[in-house]
Amino acid sequence: QKEVEQNSGPLSVPEGAIASLNCTYSDRVSQSFFWYRQYSGKSPELIMSIYSNGDKEDGRFTAQLNKASQYVSLLIRDSQPSDSATYLCAVNGDMRFGAGTRLTVKP
Amino acid sequence: DVKVTQSSRYLVKRTGEKVFLECVQDMDHENMFWYRQDPGLGLRLIYFSYDVKMKEKGDIPEGYSVSREKKERFSLILESASTNQTSMYLCASSLFLRGNTEAFFGQGTRLTVV
Numbered sequence: 001q002k003e004v005e006q007n008s009g010p011l012s013v014p015e016g017a018i019a020s021l022n023c024t025y026s027d028r029v030s031q032s033f034f035w036y037r038q039y040s041g042k043s044p045e046l047i048m049s050i051y052s053n054g055d056k057e058d059g060r061f062t063a064q065l066n067k068a069s070q071y072v073s074l075l076i077r078d079s080q081p082s083d084s085a086t087y088l089c090a091v092n093g094d095m096r097f098g099a100g101t102r103l104t105v106k107p
Numbered sequence: 108d109v110k111v112t113q114s115s116r117y118l119v120k121r122t123g124e125k126v127f128l129e130c131v132q133d134m135d136h137e138n139m140f141w142y143r144q145d146p147g148l149g150l151r152l153i154y155f156s157y158d159v160k161m162k163e164k165g166d167i168p169e170g171y172s173v174s175r176e177k178k179e180r181f182s183l184i185l186e187s188a189s190t191n192q193t194s195m196y197l198c199a200s201s202l203f204l205r206g207n208t209e210a211f212f213g214q215g216t217r218l219t220v221v
Contacts, residue, residue: 008147034209043197043212044150088150095140095199095210096166099149 003027004091006098014106019076021101023089026070033065033072034090038100044088048074079105110134113198113213120220126185128216130198138201139181140210141165141173143194150197156181188220 003026013019021035032051036044050056050063050072062075076083083105089098114129132139138157142150142165152165154173162173170192174182181200185192198213 043215046209049209095155095201096152097150099147
């Protein structure tokens, strides 16, 4: 069974700090990786996708992929209270998700 | 904008009932998915479909079946509802199975089995 694992947290950071979220996966041939954000009571929405080794930046968000080590991470710079949510890692087009990491950004 | 619509936001059913959860997407997506979400367990894949009349088991298919007779509609069926199927159910759709594409989610159905 393909597995996607995340630290379940919760993770708490002060406003303005860097939040670091991690995800590991078991299927070595995985090609595409996604980070979704889910606010409480809402459905998940895509915030980042990454397909190649290295970093991909989009505003305050940076996704990092290391296929050799089979992990993908999400960095949130200058964290804001509005970033408080559960962050879900998903792998490949068959969209298997990790358990999610709940992030709280404290003012 | 892609829209994925689930037929009910809240549903209460009795143990042993046959339950249908309906999902409709309006963007001609090939792939559709059903998940359940429970606290601490994240999104768990029940079934997915990559074409009309095609279906694949996810990680937790036991007690569920699906139907996809039309491209835009993907139904989840609980043959005989049990209390351990009380959960939030989420439907999603995406354009390609192996491609690099985004999944869009419905608003969710909170099912309570009593």
